[in-house]
Amino acid sequence: xxxxxxxxxxxDSIETPAASRKDILGGSSLYxxxxxxxxxxxxxxxxxxGDFPARYLRLLEKKKIGLSGLEIKEGRTFRWKARxxxxxxxxxxxxxxxxxxxxxxxxIPKTISRRDNLLLANxxxxxxxYIFHRIKPEGIVACxxxxxxxxxxxxxxxxxxKKVDIFLLNDAEARQxxxxxxxLNAARFLSSKGAKMIVIKKGEHxxxxxxxxxxxxxxxxxxxxxSDPTGAGDTFAGAxxxxxxxxxxxxxxxxxxxxxxxxxxxxxxVERFSAExxxxxxxxxxxxxxxxxxxxxxx
Amino acid sequence: xxxxxxxxxxxDSIETPAASRKDILGGSSLYxxxxxxxxxxxxxxxxxxGDFPARYLRLLEKKKIGLSGLEIKEGRTFRWKARxxxxxxxxxxxxxxxxxxxxxxxxIPKTISRRDNLLLANxxxxxxxYIFHRIKPEGIVACxxxxxxxxxxxxxxxxxxKKVDIFLLNDAEARQxxxxxxxLNAARFLSSKGAKMIVIKKGEHxxxxxxxxxxxxxxxxxxxxxSDPTGAGDTFAGAxxxxxxxxxxxxxxxxxxxxxxxxxxxxxxVERFSAExxxxxxxxxxxxxxxxxxxxxxx
Numbered sequence: 001x002x003x004x005x006x007x008x009x010x011x012d013s014i015e016t017p018a019a020s021r022k023d024i025l026g027g028s029s030l031y032x033x034x035x036x037x038x039x040x041x042x043x044x045x046x047x048x049x050g051d052f053p054a055r056y057l058r059l060l061e062k063k064k065i066g067l068s069g070l071e072i073k074e075g076r077t078f079r080w081k082a083r084x085x086x087x088x089x090x091x092x093x094x095x096x097x098x099x100x101x102x103x104x105x106x107x108i109p110k111t112i113s114r115r116d117n118l119l120l121a122n123x124x125x126x127x128x129x130y131i132f133h134r135i136k137p138e139g140i141v142a143c144x145x146x147x148x149x150x151x152x153x154x155x156x157x158x159x160x161x162k163k164v165d166i167f168l169l170n171d172a173e174a175r176q177x178x179x180x181x182x183x184l185n186a187a188r189f190l191s192s193k194g195a196k197m198i199v200i201k202k203g204e205h206x207x208x209x210x211x212x213x214x215x216x217x218x219x220x221x222x223x224x225x226x227s228d229p230t231g232a233g234d235t236f237a238g239a240x241x242x243x244x245x246x247x248x249x250x251x252x253x254x255x256x257x258x259x260x261x262x263x264x265x266x267x268x269x270v271e272r273f274s275a276e277x278x279x280x281x282x283x284x285x286x287x288x289x290x291x292x293x294x295x296x297x298x299x
Numbered sequence: 300x301x302x303x304x305x306x307x308x309x310x311d312s313i314e315t316p317a318a319s320r321k322d323i324l325g326g327s328s329l330y331x332x333x334x335x336x337x338x339x340x341x342x343x344x345x346x347x348x349g350d351f352p353a354r355y356l357r358l359l360e361k362k363k364i365g366l367s368g369l370e371i372k373e374g375r376t377f378r379w380k381a382r383x384x385x386x387x388x389x390x391x392x393x394x395x396x397x398x399x400x401x402x403x404x405x406x407i408p409k410t411i412s413r414r415d416n417l418l419l420a421n422x423x424x425x426x427x428x429y430i431f432h433r434i435k436p437e438g439i440v441a442c443x444x445x446x447x448x449x450x451x452x453x454x455x456x457x458x459x460x461k462k463v464d465i466f467l468l469n470d471a472e473a474r475q476x477x478x479x480x481x482x483l484n485a486a487r488f489l490s491s492k493g494a495k496m497i498v499i500k501k502g503e504h505x506x507x508x509x510x511x512x513x514x515x516x517x518x519x520x521x522x523x524x525x526s527d528p529t530g531a532g533d534t535f536a537g538a539x540x541x542x543x544x545x546x547x548x549x550x551x552x553x554x555x556x557x558x559x560x561x562x563x564x565x566x567x568x569v570e571r572f573s574a575e576x577x578x579x580x581x582x583x584x585x586x587x588x589x590x591x592x593x594x595x596x597x598x
Contacts, residue, residue, distance in 0.1 A: 087480065181386065184523055205504040208521075217595050219516055222507075224483055256598035296516050297596060299555035 001139065002041040002066075003245040004112050005033045005238065006131045007121025008078055008101065009046040009070070014230055014273065015083040015094075021228075024274040025056045026080060028121035028144065031231035034278045035265045036119070036242025037063040038286060043112050045069035045131065049077040049100045059279060068109040073100040088226050089203075105130060114138050119241040120164065121234055122146050125156040132163060140244055142166035144237045150177045162194030168237050170201045183208060199240070199259070201233050209259055215252070218259040219297050221267035221289055228273040232266040235278060239265035257290075264289045300438065301340040301365075302544040303411050304332045304537065305430045306420025307400065308345040308369070312380040313527055313572065315387060320527075323573040324355050325379060327420035327443065330530035333577045334564045335418070335541025336362040337585060342411050344368035344430065348376040348399045358578060367408040372399040387525050388502075404429060413437050418540040419463065420533055421445050424455040431462060439543055441465035443536045449476045461493030467536050469500045482507060498539070498558070500532050508558055514551070517558040518596050520566035520588055527572040531565040534577060538564035556589075563588045 007029030013022045029046045036042045043066035050072065060067060081095040104127065117139040120128040128143060143164040149157055150173055157177075161167045167190065175181060178189035183200055187210040190198050198210040202220070209216040243258035244250055264286055268277045306328030312321045328345045335341045342365035349371065359366060380394040403426065416438040419427040427442060442463040448456055449472055456476075460466045466489065474480060477488035482499055486509040489497050497509040501519070508515040542557035543549055563585055570576045 182523060182525075184521055202504075205501075214521065214595065216598070217518055217521075217592075218598070219518070219596075222483055222513065222516075224481060226481075253598075260598050293516075294598070296513065297518075297598075299515070299517070299552075299559050299593070299596075 001245055001248055002043055002113070002116045003036050003119060003241050004043045004045060004069075004116050004135070005029050005036060005119045005121055005241075006045040006106070006128070007032060007119075007123045007144075007234070009044075009048045009052070010078040010080050011052070012230060012274065013079070013081040014228055016088060016228060017084070017086050018227070019273070021273050023079075025059070026230060026274060027078065028123060028231070028234040030060070031234035031269065031275055031278070032119055032121040032144075032238030032241075033060065033065045034063055034275050035235040035238030035269070036245070037065055038265070038281070038283060039239065039242035039261070040245035042066060042242065043069055043109075043116070045106050045108070045112070047071040047073050047100050047104050047106065049073060049075045052077045059275075063279075066111060068111050069106065071104075071106060073104075075100045082230070084229070088229050091230070108134050117141070117241055117245045119237060120144065120160075121237060122149075125149050125153045125160050129156060129160050132160070140165050140241070140250065142168060142237065142241050144168040144233065145173065147173050147176055158193055161190065164196075166197045166199060166240075167195045168199040168201065168233075168240075170203065170233060174200045184214060187214070201236055203229070203232065206263060207236070207259055209255065216256050216259060218256070218263055219293060220263045221293050223267050223271050226270045229270050230273075231275065232270050235269040236262035236266045260290060260293060261286070264293065300544055300547055301342055301412070301415045302335050302418060302540050303342045303344060303368075303415050303434070304328050304335060304418045304420055304540075305344040305405070305427070306331060306418075306422045306443075306533070307377055308347045308351070309377045309379050310351070311529060311573065312378070313529055314382040315527060316383070316385050317526070318572070320572050322378075324358070325529060325573060326377065327422060327530070327533040329359070330533035330568065330574055330577070331418055331420045331537030331540075332359065332364045333362055333574050334534040334537030334568070335544070336364055337564070337580070337582060338538065338541035338560070339544035341365065341541070342368055342408075342415070344405050344407070344411070346370040346372050346399050346403050346405065348372060348374045351376045358574075362578075365410055367410050368405065370403075370405060372403075374399045381529070383528070387528050390529070407433050416440070416540055416544045418536060419443065419459075420536060421448075424448050424452045424459050428455060428459050431459070439464050439540070439549065441467060441536065441540050443467040443532065444472065446472050446475060457492055460489065463495075465496045465498060465539075466494045467498040467500065467532070467539075469502065469532060470504075473499045483513060486513070500535055502528070502531065505562060506535070506558055508554065515555050515558060517555070517562055518592060519562045520592050522566050522570050525569045528569050530574065531569050534568040535561035535565045559589060559592060560585070563592065
């Protein structure tokens, strides 16, 4: 079984108080694919422009990510420019250029089976929905989102969340979509809208998993230094779905491990800019942090 | 073995967006004593004025808290007036009246043994230090503090933390005392100053325990509704020390359980104003939340 990942592929320009980097590998589908590739085979569906550096494509190929669904279109790659505040807690978007994503309607290559699992990584819910209906997936489907879509595509998003198995969003977004301050109430709101399984990502405070009520609280793995939080949520979602795909089944035990692997992969991601942290990780590093966090949280 | 608790005894006036209450039972030593009393015998050392309601004394007696060290002094009880913001995350102190605490130097009653454990609940480090040197404790000693003392009694506090076994503070205070944003670095700073065991309380995000490096991450117990966060940290410290006193020894397993009981008791405390949440708890309620959080966090 494989995992199909759709979402954005971008060139990010990121400023933090410590450093600033231009046109680095970014986008929800790339973070998620690289993260998932440690656990299962991955096929990517996305689009880049002719200016997308070949060396980035080679990095994805090295991770054995299937690129037959990655369209290379005439024009410029999607770009996102942002600045983080001094706590690295909030990114302020300085500029978004949709570029080749404007009106993008991908073809689904034959290598992608409806029986594969599907991660609708963060992108316009209209595009997520389009892909969902083209693939007619029979595997596990997860959908991630962001504040922008809650604001501008609320109706589409509420329609989509009924159809998927796992709906992911962060704590601020859970509060935003529900109008509830308390996360238990926010999750109850999402359930009432038809969400089956809900993952609320709390960044450095871990994540909450709901399936008919709160059923697991996953810890975050603490790192000594955060360099760039970009893509942490995408990385988390990629590892979660990658792990579920790799194990080929879904029990409470497997789901819990998948969420913890989400935390672990996110911890590697934030330690360096772009996907550099993820790209230098080895399976042994991942295993070590998993065992460590298990020891740190058992009682 | 018993636990001796010293700290403030107060009449609080609390305003939250939902309600406001005047002259309710408060103070670090009262929250901590009531919380600890579920796990071990407790002796209290503190002071109140003649205006302290007899019904509050009866509540403490009902919990079998030894009151021979509670001085009833002519004058008014210590008072604290505060208003919480809409997230209930930050309290703004509107008024503090030291009253009978001004220059308070308690006598140590004979019922208190130096072999008992000792909790120096949050109060001026000069008073904590005075008590420490009068008792010359041979049991486990823990010391809690707050932002005010870090600001105004830094030197005294840094002297005291070397002498105690467990030093407690919250995340904001750990950042304040160390000048480090990252809590792992903040704890390393405190270790370098001679702290042996460190507990960083993160409120709704649980707590971190350090003993030569990070060694346990305790989850918080999520509640549906927070009414009044006052005393949550004192309640946490009380349960931690109460549990350690009740079990009569200290292993890694016992320490971890003690920290989780800290979270549990704090969850009961914040659900109602003052100590009302704690006072209506039963050992069965406590056990139930402990089992529940264990199930919610195992992987």
